[in-house]
Structures are given as C-alpha cells and as structure tokens.
Amino acid sequence: MSQTALPSSLHPTLPGRLYTDPAAFAEEQARIFETLWFAVARTGDLARPGQLTTKQVGRESVIVVRGRDGTLRAFLNVCRHRGARLCDGDGEVRRAISCGYHAWTYGLDGTLIAAPNLSSMQDVDRTERGLVRVHLREAWGYAWVCLADDPPSFEADVLGAAGERLGGTEVIDAWQLETLEVGRRITYDVRANWKLIIENFMECYHCATIHPELTTVLPEFAAGYAAQYYVGHGAAFADGVEGFTVDGSAGLARIPGVDAEHDRKYYAVTVKPQVFVNLVPDHVIFHRMYPLAADRTLVECDWLYAPGVVGSGADLSRSVELFDRVNRQDFEACEACQPAMSSRAYATGGVLVPSEHHIGAFHEWVVGRLEHLG
Numbered sequence: 001m002s003q004t005a006l007p008s009s010l011h012p013t014l015p016g017r018l019y020t021d022p023a024a025f026a027e028e029q030a031r032i033f034e035t036l037w038f039a040v041a042r043t044g045d046l047a048r049p050g051q052l053t054t055k056q057v058g059r060e061s062v063i064v065v066r067g068r069d070g071t072l073r074a075f076l077n078v079c080r081h082r083g084a085r086l087c088d089g090d091g092e093v094r095r096a097i098s099c100g101y102h103a104w105t106y107g108l109d110g111t112l113i114a115a116p117n118l119s120s121m122q123d124v125d126r127t128e129r130g131l132v133r134v135h136l137r138e139a140w141g142y143a144w145v146c147l148a149d150d151p152p153s154f155e156a157d158v159l160g161a162a163g164e165r166l167g168g169t170e171v172i173d174a175w176q177l178e179t180l181e182v183g184r185r186i187t188y189d190v191r192a193n194w195k196l197i198i199e200n201f202m203e204c205y206h207c208a209t210i211h212p213e214l215t216t217v218l219p220e221f222a223a224g225y226a227a228q229y230y231v232g233h234g235a236a237f238a239d240g241v242e243g244f245t246v247d248g249s250a251g252l253a254r255i256p257g258v259d260a261e262h263d264r265k266y267y268a269v270t271v272k273p274q275v276f277v278n279l280v281p282d283h284v285i286f287h288r289m290y291p292l293a294a295d296r297t298l299v300e301c302d303w304l305y306a307p308g309v310v311g312s313g314a315d316l317s318r319s320v321e322l323f324d325r326v327n328r329q330d331f332e333a334c335e336a337c338q339p340a341m342s343s344r345a346y347a348t349g350g351v352l353v354p355s356e357h358h359i360g361a362f363h364e365w366v367v368g369r370l371e372h373l374g
Contacts, residue, residue, distance in 0.1 A: 006351060011360045012348040014367070019341035025294035026059075032273050032369050034058035034147040035238065036363045037158050039275050039288050041143045042182060042302060046072060050093045050108065055146060056290050062134055063087050064143050068095070068110040072138065074145045075131035093245075094204050097131075106131050110310040140177035142286070142305070161271040167232030172269070175279055176255040180304035184284070185315045188299040188327060192334035193341065194274070194291040195366065197299065200330050201268070201276050201287075202228050203356045217241050217248055225354045227268050234265030234279075244280040245318035246325065252282040252314060255306045259301055267283055278323065282306070285323045294340055301327060 006012060018024050040055040041064050054077055061077035062087065077086050084101040096113060102271035105114040110131035119125065135146040137154045139255060153160075163169040190197060200206070204226035209216050215222040218235040227235045237244070243251025244266065254263060257318040258281050267279040276287035283305050290298040303320050310316070340346050354360055 001367060010351040011073055011357050013352060013359075014195070014363050015349045016341040016343065016346035019338065020294050020368075021206065022294050025193075025291070027370055028366075029058040029230075029291070032058075032366070033291065035062065035369075036152060036273055037137065037144045037146050037154055039142045039144050039224060039271075040064055040074075040271070043072060043138055043141055043143055043178075044182065046089075048092070050094065051091075052094070052097075053090045054087050056292065057145060057276075060147060062084060062145055062147075063097070063131075064136070064145070065093075065097070065108055066277075069109075071225055072136060072143055073109065074134035074136040074143070076134060079104055080131065081114065081115070081128050082256045100184060140172070140286075141180060142177075142288075146269070153181060157216045158271055162269050162277070164266060165228065165269045171232075171267075172277070172279065174250070174259065174262065175255055175284055176257050177277075177284060177286075177304065179307055180255070180284060181307060181310045182302050183305045184258075184303040184320045186301050186320075186324060188301065190299055190331045190334060192297060192331070192338040193293060193294055194289055194297045195362075196334040196337055196341075197289060197297055197331070198270065198272075199258060199359050200334055200364060202359050202362065205353060205355050206333060208278065210333055211326055213246055214326050217244060217322070226355075227266060228270065229355065234262060234267045237264040237266075243282065243319070246322040247318060248278055249318060251280075251319055252305065252309055254281045255283070272362070283319055299327070299331070 009305060019137060034057065038057050040062060040178050041053050046053065046066045049066050049068045049070065052063055054061055054063050063077045064072060064074045079086055079099040079101065081099065081102055081104045084099050086097055086099055091110055096105045096107055096225065103116055104112065107113045110133055111130045112126040113307055135151045137144050157188065159169050162172040166172060204221045205224045207221040217237060219238045220235050241248040243249060245251050269277040271277065274289040278285035283303055286299045286302045286304060292298060297372050303316065305316065
C-alpha cells in the first residue's frame with residue numbers, strides 16, 4: 001500500500017519493517033547500541049571489590065566489575081583463549097575471573113594472570129592477552145559503557161540530553177542521583193520493538209486512554225501533550241494531590257536539593273538510545289532498556305530514594321505501584337502494536353498527530369544514525 005500525501009497536521013512515522021526485520025535490528029545493534037553510551041549497572045550494586053554484573057549491549061555481552069583498587073571497569077565477556085563466556089548474571093569473585101573451560105584466569109583489571117602451562121609460554125604478553133577493555137563512565141549513580149573504539153562525547157550525548165530537555169544540567173543535578181538508594185527494581189520482558197517503547201514514553205496522546213491513575217495525579221496529561229513536548233516543562237500535580245503515589249496521598253520528604261520551583265511537578269528525560277529518567281520531588285524512576293530482538297526488549301526499572309529512606313522501613317509501595325501500573329499499561333500498548341508492524345496496512349508506516357510531532361525528530365535520528373554510518 002502506498003501512502004497518500006498527508007495533511008499538514010499529520011507527520012509520517014517510520015515504515016513497519018524497521019520494527020520487525022531482523023536485519024534492520026542487527027543494523028541498529030551495530031550502528032546504535034554498539035556505538036553510543038549505554039547505561040548498564042547501578043554503581044551501588046557493585047560497591048565491593050570483586051562484585052560484577054554482565055549485561056547485553058548490542059550483540060556483545062559485557063562484564064562490569066569493581067577492581068581491587070575500587071575502580072569500576074568493563075570488559076567484553078569473552079575468554080581470550082578460545083572464546084568461552086566467562087560470567088553470567090550478577091556475581092562476586094575474590095581476586096580474579098577464571099574461565100570454566102581451560103582455566104585461563106584474569107585479574108580484576110583484565111590482565112591475564114594465570115593459565116595452565118603459562119610459565120612455559122614466556123613470549124605471551126599478559127596485558128595483550130588480557131580481556132578486551134570497554135570504555136566506561138559514571139554518571140547519576142550508573143555505569144555507562146561504550147563499545148566504540150572512539151566513543152562520542154559523554155558530556156554531549158548523556159549529560160547534554162538532560163540539559164536539553166530540562167533547560168540546563170543543573171536541574172537534574174539537584175536530585176543528586178548518585179546519592180540515592182534503590183528501593184525497588186522490576187524487570188519487564190516486553191514483546192515489542194525498542195523504538196515503540198521510546199515513542200510511547202515520549203508522548204501522552206495515549207494518557208487519557210490508558211493511564212487513569214497517572215492523569216488523576218497529573219491532569220494536564222489528559223489533554224494529550226507530554227512534558228517532553230516542552231523544554232524545561234514539568235507537569236504539575238493536581239490540586240489536592242499530596243504526592244506522586246497511586247492514590248495521590250502524601251509521599252516522602254522532598255529530596256534534599258530539589259527546590260520549591262521543582263516541587264509538586266513531574267519531569268521526564270529520554271537519553272537515547274535506552275534510558276528514561278523520571279523526576280518527582282521525593283524519588284526518581286530510572287529505566288534502562290536492553291533490546292534483545294526486533295520484537296523483544298527487557299526493561300529494568302529502578303525506584304530511587306534519598307539516603308536513609310529505604311533503610312528506615314518507610315512505605316514505598318504506593319509510589320512504586322503508581323509507575324509500575326504506568327509501565328504495565330504502556331508495555332501492554334506497545335505489545336498490542338507490535339504484530340501490526342508487519343501488516344500491509346503499516347508497510348509505509350502510520351502518522352503522528354500534532355502532539356506527537358516531536359517523535360519525528362527521534363525517527364530522523366534513527367535513520368540518520370543508520371545512514372551516517374552506512
């Protein structure tokens with residue numbers, strides 16, 4: 001089916017095949033996820049030397065580990081001998097990472113430190129034969145990795161994304177994300193393309209339809225315009241709503257540093273290609289997406305609270321329940337769209353209404369990344 005000329009109020013979307021084609025997804029893995037900064041771990045989860053986690057970044061498995069010197073480092077999860085995978089999931093080692101196949105063993109700095117008969121191979125450079133290093137930066141209490149040999153500017157692409165959305169990086173700095181503690185973590189296995197999830201997060205044309213709890217707390221969302229449509233805008237709490245909770249009841253004390261200007265408001269930030277940050281006065285909801293296939297995306301969501309709140313035994317359930325409901329409503333909608341992406345009715349794509357026009361910039365970014373690096 002060909003798409004006729006659109007009226008000025010409508011903008012075209014990406015064609016359906018970019019949400020279903022395994023070849024298109026492989027291209028995105030290579031040219032987006034493996035070339036840009038990708039948030040992989042909460043640094044507080046890796047506080048002790050030897051604590052590690054493994055995460056999928058594009059087509060690669062990456063190990064993030066705390067060294068004996070206290071430094072976080074990242075490596076490709078591949079033994080340099082015969083390519084066996086070294087680690088799975090989360091874990092902790094005492095002093096080294098050892099391959100279960102032939103016992104090649106690496107220090108927490110990636111150096112090859114032992115292997116059967118290694119002493120008889122004096123010509124082996126233990127640094128050269130060590131684990132392949134991956135670039136790592138820390139920000140907002142998370143470790144971010146980049147697989148590119150020459151990474152793009154972290155300040156521009158990550159910190160700058162928050163500054164561009166909020167009207168300055170000092171706004172997000174007020175939440176002191178690096179000091180916050182994880183009160184709850186939920187992982188969602190979403191049977192939908194990663195782009196559908198980003199598009200959903202960026203707009204609120206759907207909010208009146210599927211988010212009754214959210215629009216009760218943030219009534220302006222019922223009009224269809226998301227906070228991300230405007231630079232620096234925060235959606236105001238409804239009169240009578242005391243906190244960002246499922247029933248509008250009082251939440252927790254405001255995070256130190258958040259001033260009156262940003263009180264009783266909700267802010268949302270997208271950091272391409274896989275992070276969403278949601279800021280409310282007493283907590284932060286931080287999403288990380290892990291695209292696994294053209295039609296499957298894992299989303300790991302952290303609820304972050306001021307120091308001492310989690311340990312105090314404070315009731316976090318109502319704030320967690322609100323955005324957990326929002327997430328499940330959103331992901332169900334994305335999963336409802338995914339089958340239609342392969343329909344002939346969507347071969348040339350759909351349309352964006354005026355309150356969604358800013359999503360067009362995201363589509364241009366995707367196509368530009370693929371074409372620029374083609």
